Amino acid sequence: MGEPTRLKMIAERLNLSESTISRALNNYKDISAETKTVVRKMAEQLDYEPNIHAKRLASGKSETIGYVMPIQSNQVTGQFINKLMAGIAKALGKYGWDLCVIAPQTPDEEIRIFKKIARTRNISGLVITRTLSDDHRFALLKRLGVPFVSHGRSSDSKESAWLDVDxxxxxxxxxxxxxxxxxxxxxxxxxxxxxxxxxxxxxxxxxxxxxxxxxxxxxxxxxxxxxxxxxxxxxxxxxxxxxxxxxxxxxxxxxxxxxxxxxxxxxxxxxxxxxxxxxxxxxxxxxxxxxxxTMHQPLKLAGEKLAKMLLNIVESGGLPLNNQELVRASLVRRETANAPLSNWPPIRKDSGKP
Amino acid sequence: MGEPTRLKMIAERLNLSESTISRALNNYKDISAETKTVVRKMAEQLDYEPNIHAKRLASGKSETIGYVMPIQSNQVTGQFINKLMAGIAKALGKYGWDLCVIAPQTPDEEIRIFKKIARTRNISGLVITRTLSDDHRFALLKRLGVPFVSHGRSSDSKESAWLDVDxxxxxxxxxxxxxxxxxxxxxxxxxxxxxxxxxxxxxxxxxxxxxxxxxxxxxxxxxxxxxxxxxxxxxxxxxxxxxxxxxxxxxxxxxxxxxxxxxxxxxxxxxxxxxxxxxxxxxxxxxxxxxxxTMHQPLKLAGEKLAKMLLNIVESGGLPLNNQELVRASLVRRETANAPLSNWPPIRKDSGKP
DNA sequence: GAGTCAACCGAAAACGCTTTCGGTTATGTG
DNA sequence: CACATAACCGAAAGCGTTTTCGGTTGACTC
CATH class of the missing domain: 3.40.50.2300 (Response regulator)
Structure with a gap:
């Protein structure tokens, strides 16, 4: 495959500085429209793809969000998780962000991981699901300063970002x-x-x-x-x-x-x-x-929405408060809900009625 | 939270150079056992966590593996995907590696993503599932030089790493x-x-x-x-x-x-x-x-095994050939398989028999 | 025609680690 | 006692970006 294209190469070919190339590609406003198009064309031509690690190191941003898998995933939440994740990944993909799976094996490990994220900042934000009424994670993440959105509310979610079904x-x-x-x-x-x-x-x-x-x-x-x-x-x-x-x-x-x-x-x-x-x-x-x-909620869409919320918060400085959304579930009529039968409920022999 | 601990700080406290600290923590053999313990203790004490982006940039390794979600995930493969992913994430977690979800929306996008990975090397290896008999991905990834393991074999998998059920x-x-x-x-x-x-x-x-x-x-x-x-x-x-x-x-x-x-x-x-x-x-x-x-295969375990195989290949230089494993499925007896009834199959009226 | 101000761009310093290369010490060797 | 040899460690050069800080221009003002 040969060596991958670097900023430097583009700079040399165009007789411009690396910094100009960088700013042109990142759409800085102090670069003329003309140079921008030239640079972009050359980047395209050379199949340029920035080194993501260098980028993240220099900018201090990780462009990665984490999805915390529910711990006891023994249940048939299968569909649930997948569809949500597929939605998240899809939305993130458009912006070149990554979705990282976090699978703590115990609640303690979950806490450790959160703290580590807070320290290392190797993940820009989290999506959490399976929220509890009294969910310590909300306060913890807020305290740690880790941006997050939750699928589902909690008693502690008044000021954080969430997407929930009504x-x-x-x-x-x-x-x-x-x-x-x-x-x-x-x-x-x-x-x-x-x-x-x-x-x-x-x-x-x-x-x-x-x-x-x-x-x-x-x-x-x-x-x-x-x-x-x-x-x-x-x-x-x-x-x-x-x-x-x-x-x-x-x-x-x-x-x-x-x-x-x-x-x-x-x-x-x-x-x-x-x-x-x-x-x-x-x-x-x-x-x-x-x-x-049964009643249905659109999960893949929910994933996309969650991702967009999180992006809004970590990238555009959006307020968690402005990222709260309630969606509706809809009834799916099949065959287990019908009019009652006349002979039911049965009169119990041992009931008190004479 | 204050500034996170850096290599530099440890070096200053111990009156050692950064390079020594780095090598001590990475267990280089030209560092005395004594210094190693001292350094490790201090690192622990200061709650040191390396900046992952710097590390990856400097070392040229990404410590991330990708899981390619099956494209048409409309099916009840739910359980399947989850359990596998949970297993992968668990195994990777032990080594500090990340699991990144890749969710191509179309086959074309899948190819583009593979090529991008090959160029940027931002992902060290891939786990692919839902293998086809005639799966172009095997040849493509091999050609691109992207390490991978597959869950399931293919006509092209003779020389690649795989885990499959018999x-x-x-x-x-x-x-x-x-x-x-x-x-x-x-x-x-x-x-x-x-x-x-x-x-x-x-x-x-x-x-x-x-x-x-x-x-x-x-x-x-x-x-x-x-x-x-x-x-x-x-x-x-x-x-x-x-x-x-x-x-x-x-x-x-x-x-x-x-x-x-x-x-x-x-x-x-x-x-x-x-x-x-x-x-x-x-x-x-x-x-x-x-x-x-039905017949059962242990999926979470499969995920762990897949992750270990991939780690073996990208880290320890293991050969794909040496990372092939066939596991057995086991019968789960429930109630839909019984001895045949004497009055079945029925004799069709329109059958040719007199 | 001196001064002001945008508009553009380059030089160079980060970012925080890894790794090469070389330099000191101690340790043994002839 | 000179010398080679390990065993350890430090200096410094990357890795490939972003971003700050100036520095040139040329146009425009008075």
Whole structure:
């Protein structure tokens, strides 16, 4: 391949100084339009590509952003992560920035890595996901002065940059959708309250019930890990309620799939006796039996948006405050959410009613 | 946070030269053991972290490897990519190397990016996945002199580094497993022959049949895209065979899920009239109705291995030839693969038999 | 016609490390 | 005791950019 082109070579060919070449290529305003075009043409011709390390050393900027992979990636968050990353990488690519994957194995390691980034500045900014309601990372990164954007809010995110889905609205809509179908016994399988979105979604359900004038017994609020197993067990508990629900708002598709399993094992048909709606919009849901009704959020687009926000902050000095955006999820109608059956909920033999 | 520690500061405190410090920290052999420990202690104490850009500029090494995301990432390869990446990042992290995500939007862009990497050397090596039987990338990267390892072989991979699952063996075992269960009508839904693993898997099926003395009509070999839809359509075609199969070896779990859908729509029960085995070992499969029998390969481990191979090549001058490894997949027994039913395959009314 | 001011560009100093080359010491050798 | 030989270490030259600080021009003002 021969030696790569250097600034110096361009300078020699054009009888200009290296500094002029550099400034011409970087579009400084004290270089005449004429020289700029000449320089650019020559750079193009020589296939010039700046040495990125020299550039970063000299400028003190790293042009790299990091994506922090969720630690416990044992779950079917697969789609989630990919699509987000693909979006981020795509957006960054346009500006010649790099996306670096950070995969801490433990929370402690995550902290160490953050501190190291703060010291070395080898990464210009971070994208974090899976935010908790009470997420120490927000304060830590702010304190360390590391620019970041989060996918999801937190109690600490008032002044930082974030992109979030309106989870509460989504679950409000999910709940009222059930109401419109005629349901009166609407339960919720939520996730650990640690996760901010878990709270938001639960609140949406509560608000949906309230605005429809429906009351739900305490037992209708279930909580579980975001796994298939968790969903299954939660559903089993719900079925033991005095009056089992006829509709269930699930915090995620994965949980919903687990819940469907629990129903089947009791001989109950999802979408018949008990309706179910999930959340995430996994394509997979369409291939279940029966296909899972769910709510969808555009993830790749979210990735692009997150990248642009971060770029705005680290490059253009944008304020985190001006980089907050709430997007909407949309209902994907499939076959697990239908009108209630007349013979359900069943009257329990052991119920107190005469 | 104050200014980060520099080599210079350590040198001043210890009354040594910068070069000595550098060599001590990099474990050069012309530095006495004594000085080394002193220097290391001081570095530790001052929380020294080398400026990575300076280091890379001076040494000419980038300490970064790139992972090329499969272009058409619309599929449920989710798990796949993540786990692999998590493994790579984990292994690299131990050596202070970075993992950079490369997400070309088109094949052309992929080529451009490779060429750019070759010129700029801003990435020390690549991990590529989704290899094709006839994959231009192998020759291209070799020609460009960019070190790489592939997850999966190709017709061009004889002399390059790779990690692959023994796909043929896996499908051989899958097929003979069906035979042991008593099946005689065993079909295969394969993928585009472009993919090398698709050929390997088909060959495994063929070999499995042959070694069991079973013959399959031409119509038993189906081919499709690696999608839910593809699996469904392929299964529909199989059901129209003169003698429909009682067992189907599917190239992936996703395809198998699509196939199950096709069965259900015809009122056929997966695992009863028609048995099915998938491939990939997605957890998800356990939550289908009925749970999908499949074959599993350890992906995170694969990622770690790939990273170590690449490090061996770019750092220790290891030969690609010495970095080839074949791993085994293992059968995960669930509920879609059972002994055949006596009333299946059905005798077609329109069959030629009297 | 001296002075002012833009508009352009070059020289040179960073940036923080690695690495070559050579120079001091101690250590052994004839 | 001169001399070669290691064993250690320092000086200094890169690595390829960016960026500061001036220095030339030529046009324009009064």
């Amino acid at each position: 989870n509460e609205l989504a679950f409000f809509e999910m709940t009222t959708h059930f109401v419109k179908l005629g349901h009166k016994h609407i339960a919720h399988i939520g996730g650990p309250r640690d996760y901010n979105f878990a709270r938001q979604r639960k609140n949406g359900w509560v608000r949906g019930l309230k605005s429809s004038g429906i009351k739900a017994p305490l037992s209708y609020e279930e909580m579980t890990e975001l796994t298939f197993d968790g969903g299954k067990e939660a559903m089993q508990r719900l079925l033991e309620a005095e009056v089992p629900p006829s509709a269930v708002c699930c915090i995620s598709d994965v949980v919903a799939i687990g819940a469907m399993q629990a129903l089947r094992e009791k001989g109950i048909r999802p979408g018949q006796e008990v309706s179910i709606i999930g959340y995430d919009g996994l394509e997979l849901g369409a291939w279940l039996d029966p296909p899972l009704t | 796909n043929e063996l896996a499908f051989f075992e899958m097929t003979t497993h069906f035979v042991k269960l008593g099946h005689k009508h065993i079909a295969h839904i394969g993928g585009p022959r472009d993919y090398n693993f698709a050929r390997q898997r088909k060959n495994g099926w063929v070999r499995g049949l042959k070694s069991s003395g079973i013959k399959a009509p031409l119509s038993y070999e189906e081919m499709t895209e690696l999608t839910f839809d593809g699996g469904k359509e392929a299964m529909q075609r199989l059901l129209e065979a003169e003698v429909p199969p009682s067992a189907v070896c599917c190239i992936s779990d996703v395809v198998a899920i699509g196939a199950m859908q096709a069965l259900r729509e015809k009122g056929i029960r997966p695992g009863q009239e028609v048995s099915i085995i998938g491939y990939d070992g997605l957890e998800l499969g356990a939550w289908l109705d009925p749970p999908l029998t």
